[in-house]
Amino acid sequence: MKENGLVAPILFVVLMATWEVAVRVLEIPAIVLPTPSSVGMALVREVTSPSFLYHLGVTFTEIVAGFAAGAVLGIVLGIAIGQSEFLERVVYPYVVAFQTVPKVAIAPIIVIWFGYGLSSKVVITATIVFFPLLANTIAGLRSAPRDQIEMLRAHTANEWQVFHMVRLPQALPYIFAGLDIAVVLAVIGAVVGEFVGARAGLGFLILQKNFTFDMAGSFAILIVLSLIGVGLHGIIVTIQRRLLFWTSANDRGRIATF
Helix, strand or coil, X not given: CHHHHHHHHHHHHHHHHHHHHHHHHCCCCCCCCCCHHHHHHHHHHHHCCCCHHHHHHHHHHHHHHHHHHHHHHHHHHHHHHHHCHHHHHHCHHHHHHHHHCCHHHHHHHHHHHHCCCHHHHHHHHHHHHHHHHHHHHHHHHHCCCHHHHHHHHHCCCCHHHHHHHHXXXXXXXXXXXXXXXXXXXXXXXXXXXXXXXCCCCHHXXXXXXXXXXXXXXXXXXXHHHHHHHHHHHHHHHHHHXXXXXXXXXXXXXXXXXX
16 A cells, blocks of 8 residues: 555656756747756746735635636526536527636637636636536436435425435535535636736746746746646545545546536
């Protein structure tokens, strides 16, 4: 077991060493591919910069606010569609049609509508987060065992009782799988919004680094964004394990409809 735990760190060291040696031996220009050592120094420089926390706070706020808005809307609408065949026929086709539109294509329109501030980034992030939660919520509600539903109805249970006693518990693993997917997409959504138009944020910093051909700085910001995504993923997984203690790790890993 201890040996297995060492595999990932050893692999990381080997990859970094190979990257470092390859760049130096092949004399790859820093503007094309910086060395891990230069990226590490750039990361320290960026993190210790007086303005870094401000840009980090802007992006983190966009991620959390957009994730929360998209998740709530997706779960609520998913519950409504999952409980109503009429809404499925009338509303769901339009939702799917909207999802097929590339968010990068509509991001400039959203920025024009909501401005260059926080609001447009939250809206862009929410539109990306929305569909995984909607699809997983609907799939989870429909996965409820038919025999349990019929048994409750045979004992005069109403729709609300069927929902909170059978459908919702069955849907929770699916919903958390959607949350796990969505929280990573939220990071992408916030950065896409900042690429389109922003005055602050980590995506804004990446654009600045690219304009000045500071590839090491760009890689350093990308590392920070990756750490944010990994951290948020860890939070969702931890909450899921505490709330859905009756499901096994294998079951949680298999559930993902988006």
